[in-house]
Amino acid sequence: MSGGPVRAAPRAGGRTRERLPRAVWLLVAIVFVSSLCAAAIAPVLTVRAARLTTDTAAVPAVVSAYFLARLILTPVAGRFVSTGHARLALPAGLLLTAVSTAAAGQATGYGQLLLLRVVGGVGSTLFTVSAVAVLVAAAPDTLRGRAFGVWSVGFEVGSVLGPLVGAGLLAVARDAPFTVTGACLAVAALAAARLLRPDVPSGSTPGTAAGTGAAGLRQVLAHRTYRAALVSNFAVGWGAYGVPVSLLPLYAQARFAHAGTLASLCLTAFAVGNALVLPVAGRLTDAKGRRPVALTGLAMSVVGLAGIGFSGGPLPLLTAAVLTGLGCGATAPAHGAAVADVVGPDTAGGSALAAFQLVADTGAVVGPVLAGLTAATVSYPAAFVLTAAVPAAAFAVWLRAPETRPAQLASA
Secondary structure, X not given: OOOOOOOEEEOHHHOEEEOOOHHHHHHHHHHHHHHHHHHHHHHHHHHHHHHHOOOHHHHHHHHHHHHHHHHHHHHHHHHHHHHHHHHHHHHHHHHHHHHHHHHXXXXXXXXXXXXXXXXXXXXXXXXXXXXXXXXXXXXXXHHHHHHHHHHHHHHHHHHHHHHHHHHHHHHHOOOHHHHHHHHHHHHXXXXXXXXXXXXXXXXXXXXXXXXXXXXXHHHHHOOHHHHHHHHXXXXXXXXXXXXXXXXXXXXXXXXXXXXXXXXXXXXXXXXXXXXXXXXXXXXXXXHHOHHHHHHHXXXXXXXXXXXXXXXXXXXXXXXXXXHHHHXXXXXXXXXXXXXXXXXXXXXXXXXXXXXXXXHHHHHHHHHHHHXXXXXXXXXXXXXXXXXXXXXXXXXXXXXXXXXXXXXXXXXX
16 A cells, blocks of 8 residues: 555654555545535435425435435445455545546436445445544554544544535526535545555555454454443544434524524534544554543543533534534544554454444444434433433443553553
8 A cells, every 4th residue: 555654754752653644634624525425415315315206205215325325234244344355445435435426426217326325325324434444544543543543533524514515506507516525536536546555566465454453343342442432432432423303403403593593503612613523633652542532531531422402592502512522523533543553553453343343333323213212202401411421431331441551652
């Protein structure tokens, strides 16, 4: 795998600072494009579906089909990557997503659109699992926290800018969001194919071959830190990707004036807090260890999510949203780096990485349903307390998890 060596930049006192490999930065650029494109079509996708069917209940299924495909196929993608095909799966997944996205803008029937979203979910799954495997292989163990930090920044910034790009493209033409984002994803697929062009004999490319280590799912599940990372990623999926988007606007509408504006400000505050803390959390993860950063992030998430439910005014609500974003942002590089430590770069770890991704998707799907039922049957504060209980449980699991930061870092 190409990507260049890790270079060292001079610092004061004669010390050097390692730089992330070029391959990591290209992966960050690719995930930025991918998340931006997904967010750009999100606001117009249901509108497109509504034009193709008179059944109102069928419209949300277009969105659900995408995520259902991801949930079902993530384990399959993990096994595929474990057999040494990450180098092929990454551009192939992007290309599938590109073709299905561009074609969705030309769909003439609801069934066509539904099928194309399923294909898009397949492509997204292949891309996500293989991209994380390649990121683990490309990042030196001394820079894993930073690598996962900048990777997450790319994803978050793309997600924030995507709806604005989609709205601008929609003003140009009705199908422009689909066509343009499909073309951008195709360019990203070509960049990924270039990035992963083998420059060493087949089967010896780091992170893409089956390797000689034993990082199968059964083996890594025996590691307490890997189990802790699974629980914390489930908590992030529930508390970062699911509940804020689905429940917070309804909560704001039920309790506050100017609910639409306030909900938008809260989601923006969450995203800004998340993006701002990610680079710092990545560096701290490498400097101080995975465990203390994960515990700090989870603690902030607990306080922030519970605080949302008991906010008595707009300012406390915005503060709690920022704190939740900071907590989720701090947790992401820490548990990502810990998983990379456990799996290692030269082992058949596709299934372990897929399981890590799967729990986040599961949290994003299950969280809004359970929290919504709790809000409907008990109260909104109870729903946010339930949501806060998930990172609280992850915090308890992390207390028993050993530190996985490499020994040479700990002694530096």
